[in-house]
Amino acid sequence: MRPREGFELDWLATDERGVVALFSTAGGGYVPRQVLSVAEAHDAAVDALLEAPRTTSASFAEAVAPGLENPWEAAAARGVFVYDSDFFGGPYRLVAAPLVPRLVTDASDPLAASAILLRLTGVRLGDDAVLDAQALEAACRE
Secondary structure, eight states: OOTTTTSOOEEEEEETTOBEEEEEOTTTSOOOHHHHTTHHHHHHHHHHHHHSOOOSOEEEEOOOOTTSOOHHHHHHTTTOEEEEOOTTOOOEEEEEEESSOOBOOOTTSHHHHHHHTSEETTOOBTTBOEEOHHHHHHHHOO
């Protein structure tokens, strides 16, 4: 589903292990229907994540243009895997990874509460370097 085509939307998910990832649509990436109804909660959780103290460092993060802040590295330094799509709706690609992954353990945390809303089955965040719309759609089915 791409109803916000042309607009950036960052959303959160966990895998069956409780590993957390941030997905950035780049204006064209697939957005699960479960995210659309709670998009504001995901926005708030992503903001809270990026304002939280660093808990680890990034094992890698793709470079950004000189002089710009690297939000992918910043998220990975808070324990979150980061996947980015592209404006044309290409697959999500792993662009940053934490040395120590964050696990969802505290449901009162805004990040955890939003991430729990979407659990991806059959996906191993961090191990799966590319996730296309079909894989994500299948992983979101309950």
